[in-house]
Structures are given as structure tokens and as C-alpha cells.
Amino acid sequence: MTKRKQNHNPDEDIKFLEAHLAGTLKPVAPTREIVQRLGRRIQMPYRERIASQFSDWSRLFIVFAGVLSGMLLIITVARSVYYLIGRRG
Numbered sequence: 236m237t238k239r240k241q242n243h244n245p246d247e248d249i250k251f252l253e254a255h256l257a258g259t260l261k262p263v264a265p266t267r268e269i270v271q272r273l274g275r276r277i278q279m280p281y282r283e284r285i286a287s288q289f290s291d292w293s294r295l296f297i298v299f300a301g302v303l304s305g306m307l308l309i310i311t312v313a314r315s316v317y318y319l320i321g322r323r324g
Contacts, residue, residue, distance in 0.1 A: 289295075
């Protein structure tokens with residue numbers, strides 16, 4: 236079978252898709268009740284609380300150690316699988 240050469244331009248595809256979606260999707264305004272409910276739920280923490288979270292070095296150290304341990308575990312498993320597969324072939 237022969238492959239057909241296609242002239243594919245992603246920019247034209249994106250413009251076509253945006254134009255199609257702009258014609259089909261209509262903007263919807265949320266009700267005032269939903270906006271008020273979200274406003275009560277979403278609150279920015281006080282500056283003091285943000286600063287106290289950054290100053291908690293023990294928690295930061297535990298998170299950092301956990302990430303490094305996870306990366307080391309993934310690398311070790313990947314190397315062992317590569318070694319076992321490479322040895323068979």
C-alpha cells in the first residue's frame with residue numbers, strides 16, 4: 236500500500252475549530268446564588284498563616300525526603316526491569 240502525502244496545517248485546524256466552537260457554544264452567566272456560595276467557600280488565607288506554613292521546616296523536610304525517596308524507588312525499579320529485560324535478549 237502506498238501512503239498518501241497529506242498537507243496538514245495545524246494552525247488552520249485550530250482556527251477552524253475555534254470558529255466552529257465560537258458559533259456553537261453560547262456564553263452562560265452563573266446565577267447570583269452560585270457566585271455568592273463560591274465566594275463563601277473560596278477564601279484566601281491570612282498572611283500570617285501563609286508565613287507560618289513556610290516556616291514549618293520539619294514538614295517541608297518530610298515532604299522533600301518523601302519526594303526524593305519516591306524518585307529513587309522509581310529509578311531503582313526502572314533500572315532493574317531494564318537489566319532483566321536486557322539480559323534475556
